[in-house]
Amino acid sequence: MQPDANASPFGPNYVPVAPGGRAPGGKYPWATHFGTPNVQTYAARFGMWLFLSTEVLLFAGLFVSYAVYRYLYPQTFALCSRHLDLSLGTINTLVLITSSLTVALAIHFVRTGKNGMATGMLIVTLLCACAFLVIKYFEYHHKFEQGTLPGRFYTYSGIQTEGAPMFFALYFLTTGLHALHVVVGMSVLTWVTYHVVKGRFSPVYYTPVELGGLYWHLVDLVWIFLYPLLYLI
Amino acid sequence: MADITKNVTDSHHPADLEHHGAGAYYLVWIALLALTGLTWWTGQMHLPNFGLALALIIATTKAALVVLFFMHLWEQKGVNRVTFVCTIAFVIVMLLGTLGDVTTRLETLLPKREAPASELSHMPKHGEAPAHGAQHP
Amino acid sequence: MSSATVEALPAHQPGNTEEMPAEHYLNDGKTVFSWLGTLDHKRIAILYMVVVLLMFLVGGTFALLVRLELLTPGPTIMDALTYNRMFTLHGVIMVFFFMIPAIPGIFGNFMLPLMLGAKDVAFPRLNLMSWYLYVLGAGLGIWGMINGGADTGWTFYTPYSSMTPTQILPVLMGAFVAGFSSILTGLNFIVTVHTMRAPGITWMKMPLFVWSIYATAVIQILGTPVIGLVMLLLTVEQVFGFGIFDPARGGDPVLYQHLFWFYSHPAVYIMVLPAMAVMSEVVSTMSRKNPYGYKMIAWSSLGIALVGFLAWGHHLFVSGQSTFDAGAFGVISMMVGVFTAIKVFNWTATLYKGSVTFTTPFAYFCGFLYFIVFGGMTGIAVASVSLDVHWHDTYFVVAHFHFIMVGATIMAFLAALHYWFPKMFGRMYPEGWGLVSAVLIIIGFNATFIPQFLLGNMGMPRRYYQYPEQFQALNVASTAGASLLAMGFLIIAIYLAISLKYGKVAGPNPWGSHGYEWLHTQSPPITHNFHGQPVYPQAPHDYTGPVEGEVTHAA
Numbered sequence: 001m002q003p004d005a006n007a008s009p010f011g012p013n014y015v016p017v018a019p020g021g022r023a024p025g026g027k028y029p030w031a032t033h034f035g036t037p038n039v040q041t042y043a044a045r046f047g048m049w050l051f052l053s054t055e056v057l058l059f060a061g062l063f064v065s066y067a068v069y070r071y072l073y074p075q076t077f078a079l080c081s082r083h084l085d086l087s088l089g090t091i092n093t094l095v096l097i098t099s100s101l102t103v104a105l106a107i108h109f110v111r112t113g114k115n116g117m118a119t120g121m122l123i124v125t126l127l128c129a130c131a132f133l134v135i136k137y138f139e140y141h142h143k144f145e146q147g148t149l150p151g152r153f154y155t156y157s158g159i160q161t162e163g164a165p166m167f168f169a170l171y172f173l174t175t176g177l178h179a180l181h182v183v184v185g186m187s188v189l190t191w192v193t194y195h196v197v198k199g200r201f202s203p204v205y206y207t208p209v210e211l212g213g214l215y216w217h218l219v220d221l222v223w224i225f226l227y228p229l230l231y232l233i
Numbered sequence: 234m235a236d237i238t239k240n241v242t243d244s245h246h247p248a249d250l251e252h253h254g255a256g257a258y259y260l261v262w263i264a265l266l267a268l269t270g271l272t273w274w275t276g277q278m279h280l281p282n283f284g285l286a287l288a289l290i291i292a293t294t295k296a297a298l299v300v301l302f303f304m305h306l307w308e309q310k311g312v313n314r315v316t317f318v319c320t321i322a323f324v325i326v327m328l329l330g331t332l333g334d335v336t337t338r339l340e341t342l343l344p345k346r347e348a349p350a351s352e353l354s355h356m357p358k359h360g361e362a363p364a365h366g367a368q369h370p
Numbered sequence: 371m372s373s374a375t376v377e378a379l380p381a382h383q384p385g386n387t388e389e390m391p392a393e394h395y396l397n398d399g400k401t402v403f404s405w406l407g408t409l410d411h412k413r414i415a416i417l418y419m420v421v422v423l424l425m426f427l428v429g430g431t432f433a434l435l436v437r438l439e440l441l442t443p444g445p446t447i448m449d450a451l452t453y454n455r456m457f458t459l460h461g462v463i464m465v466f467f468f469m470i471p472a473i474p475g476i477f478g479n480f481m482l483p484l485m486l487g488a489k490d491v492a493f494p495r496l497n498l499m500s501w502y503l504y505v506l507g508a509g510l511g512i513w514g515m516i517n518g519g520a521d522t523g524w525t526f527y528t529p530y531s532s533m534t535p536t537q538i539l540p541v542l543m544g545a546f547v548a549g550f551s552s553i554l555t556g557l558n559f560i561v562t563v564h565t566m567r568a569p570g571i572t573w574m575k576m577p578l579f580v581w582s583i584y585a586t587a588v589i590q591i592l593g594t595p596v597i598g599l600v601m602l603l604l605t606v607e608q609v610f611g612f613g614i615f616d617p618a619r620g621g622d623p624v625l626y627q628h629l630f631w632f633y634s635h636p637a638v639y640i641m642v643l644p645a646m647a648v649m650s651e652v653v654s655t656m657s658r659k660n661p662y663g664y665k666m667i668a669w670s671s672l673g674i675a676l677v678g679f680l681a682w683g684h685h686l687f688v689s690g691q692s693t694f695d696a697g698a699f700g701v702i703s704m705m706v707g708v709f710t711a712i713k714v715f716n717w718t719a720t721l722y723k724g725s726v727t728f729t730t731p732f733a734y735f736c737g738f739l740y741f742i743v744f745g746g747m748t749g750i751a752v753a754s755v756s757l758d759v760h761w762h763d764t765y766f767v768v769a770h771f772h773f774i775m776v777g778a779t780i781m782a783f784l785a786a787l788h789y790w791f792p793k794m795f796g797r798m799y800p801e802g803w804g805l806v807s808a809v810l811i812i813i814g815f816n817a818t819f820i821p822q823f824l825l826g827n828m829g830m831p832r833r834y835y836q837y838p839e840q841f842q843a844l845n846v847a848s849t850a851g852a853s854l855l856a857m858g859f860l861i862i863a864i865y866l867a868i869s870l871k872y873g874k875v876a877g878p879n880p881w882g883s884h885g886y887e888w889l890h891t892q893s894p895p896i897t898h899n900f901h902g903q904p905v906y907p908q909a910p911h912d913y914t915g916p917v918e919g920e921v922t923h924a925a
């Protein structure tokens with residue numbers, strides 16, 4: 001039961017540790033205040049889902065704002081939407097969906113003991129994330145040149161109706177907050193990749209990989225809704 | 234040890250998620266790509282009445298695929314599902330409460346509305362608007 | 371068992387017969403790092419206690435300054451801008467840095483694992499991190515106060531908050547960071563309740579404190595992210611002027627209020643549900659009876675959490691919200707009263723034919739019952755749209771929410787402080803002084819806020835610096851009441867500080883409680899709480915038979 005006892009009641013693959021402790025070589029670090037490693041995995045997964053739930057509600061506030069202003073300015077929103085670059089938005093959607101696939105595959109490979117393949121998949125995911133941000137940069141850059149910016153920065157003469165600055169305020173807020181999550185997700189996945197390479201994960205212990213993946217899927221999930229709402233109305 | 238903690242383990246979950254091959258992931262990926270194509274295609278039609286509804290239905294389908302299969306909610310029993318469903322329910326509550334206000338409020342209490350549709354310049358199609366025509370396919 | 375409590379009365383006198391246990395969590399490590407780097411939920415609870423009490427002192431000081439200023443109709447001790455800052459900072463500190471973290475942070479952290487027979491919460495490191503976030507948030511807030519201080523009121527209503535000359539950003543960021551702390555605490559508690567229950571503790575055998583804290587945690591998870599977003603949006607408004615809530619730019623200020631109150635109404639239940647949690651424990655122990663209607667009390671906690679989320683629009687009755695929405699929200703708001711009443715009736719029924727020991731926690735229970743009923747009934751009144759048009763933004767509303775959310779929370783906070791003082795520190799407080807200060811505080815609270823009910827009904831608006839002559843008598847009464855309150859708190863602070871060192875040693879279970887947290891632990895508990903894994907065959911607070919017997923729940 002105590003962290004210093006070498007014999008684990010769950011076999012050699014489960015090393016008793018203090019909370020947050022590490023186990024060598026892909027073994028499961030069983031924090032002994034949990035009844036069993038199973039309970040620990042369950043707690044970690046459940047905790048992550050609760051965290052994702054807070055993320056969903058964070059974005060929900062923005063979606064609600066979007067709904068209100070779209071109701072107030074339907075024509076303007078449609079007009080502004082057509083000033084976004086549809087092809088770049090679509091490409092970004094495909095990029096994120098693909099990165100979601102690769103991160104799911106990375107977890108799959110860690111669980112089947114193929115850490116090399118998993119590393120590859122994680123690197124592809126990170127590259128996709130970079131590509132997403134680069135494309136986003138070009139979109140932003142174009143907006144800055146054109147003057148289709150939020151609120152008092154709005155200088156574009158092409159659309160001069162009430163609500164156009166509001167559309168771009170929401171555009172920048174939603175995509176900005178999303179891009180921030182992309183960056184956070186990239187940091188998390190970089191950390192995960194580092195430890196996959198170091199051999200910390202294995203078919204016995206892969207919880208952090210799974211949780212990092214869940215976070216990345218959430219980033220994808222938000223974009224799945226942003227894409228039609230911003231680009232396709 | 235195992236039976237000491239019985240009551241916290243037995244009701245919740247199997248020892249681990251079932252593990253399938255990776256084939257399902259590729260199928261889901263292809264479905265997601267196809268749905269993106271579909272929404273891209275229908276989105277440019279600018280269907281007057283149910284364009285938004287259609288786009289949201291497609292987006293929800295895509296989101297469901299990601300949540301159920303990439304994120305494995307399909308296999309997870311119990312509490313994680315409840316958490317997710319509750320979350321969505323509360324998002325809807327927030328949406329309904331707020332929209333319920335804006336949609337039924339006195340016109341004079343709303344922020345300045347846009348001009349009626351007739352006074353706006355005609356709605357360009359993607360690729361038709363002169364100011365940005367070059368960006369669209 | 372009441373004999374034990376009687377013995378506890380002359381606690382300030384020397385001559386203790388019992389000894390403190392040799393080993394407990396308080397003397398396990400004496401270095402600064404053993405506190406600031408601790409993962410022990412009990413030590414984290416003490417860390418919370420230190421900062422929460424400090425915040426209470428700061429917030430209370432601001433309250434007293436506000437009351438002093440209102441002593442005379444004209445300027446008294448400060449100018450108008452300072453006054454605006456004072457009531458803003460009073461609100462911000464008391465809401466975000468005192469009432470929201472107080473009971474979950476201190477007593478939730480300390481008691482949850484003890485009540486569940488667990489060695490710790492599910493994520494001890496996250497627990498410590500949430501304390502640090504709380505300290506960071508509070509620090510940012512205080513720093514912002516020293517550097518100018520916001521003058522918008524704790525609600526930060528737009529468009530004023532995006533054009534005020536005062537510095538609201540540090541205060542906003544402080545509340546934002548403290549929100550993260552609240553989320554992490556809630557997340558930790560939910561996972562703990564799901565995964566750390568000892569053998570025998572099924573869902574319907576969890577102590578009622580745990581049920582209520584669980585419901586609180588649900589609100590923390592679902593609500594707090596929204597206020598986080600609101601704070602971010604306000605920051606963007608203030609710094610960049612995006613105009614999302616600015617009517618001059620086509621924005622809707624009422625949308626701000628929707629988003630703000632989507633969190634901030636349920637936040638009232640983040641404060642009150644833990645109060646109810648404490649009271650369910652206290653009433654059972656002090657009347658030596660099983661909680662009457664255990665299941666009803668348990669489920670009504672979740673009911674409050676749910677309905678609390680459907681009621682936010684009652685803050686927008688005169689803001690321009692649509693009549694339809696106002697009606698709907700008004701009706702739903704009244705439903706909160708149903709769930710609260712379920713609890714009130716069940717607590718009262720628990721007392722019936724109980725063997726009541728009138729200790730300090732029980733005195734606070736009586737005060738609590740009064741505040742929750744009186745405050746709750748005035749709540750039903752202001753939930754009626756037509757009446758609220760008259761009362762909105764007057765002192766009536768101020769008095770109402772101070773009764774229901776501050777009165778109830780303070781009663782529970784003090785009850786918990788006294789009820790669990792022996793558990794946490796192993797010593798008793800002086801019962802006589804406890805009762806004296808309880809009476810002072812309950813009377814002081816009434817003397818402060820009953821005049822405000824009257825003032826509001828006469829039409830005195832809240833947050834005004836000056837007022838007409840005819841309101842002065844009642845304002846003086848209110849300020850006098852506030853000084854009584856302060857006196858009560860001062861007495862408590864003195865005797866608890868003395869009791870920490872010189873109080874009579876309490877022994878493991880001075881109340882003779884059958885609550886889980888008292889059963890298998892010493893007072894104060896050892897670092898990992900239990901020797902071995904405790905088993906709980908009986909329901910909590912089962913007084914129907916001997917502790918060891920297998921007795922089914924009588925509820």
Ligand SMILES: [Cu+2]
Binds near residue numbers: 634681684
């Ligand atoms: Cu409210």
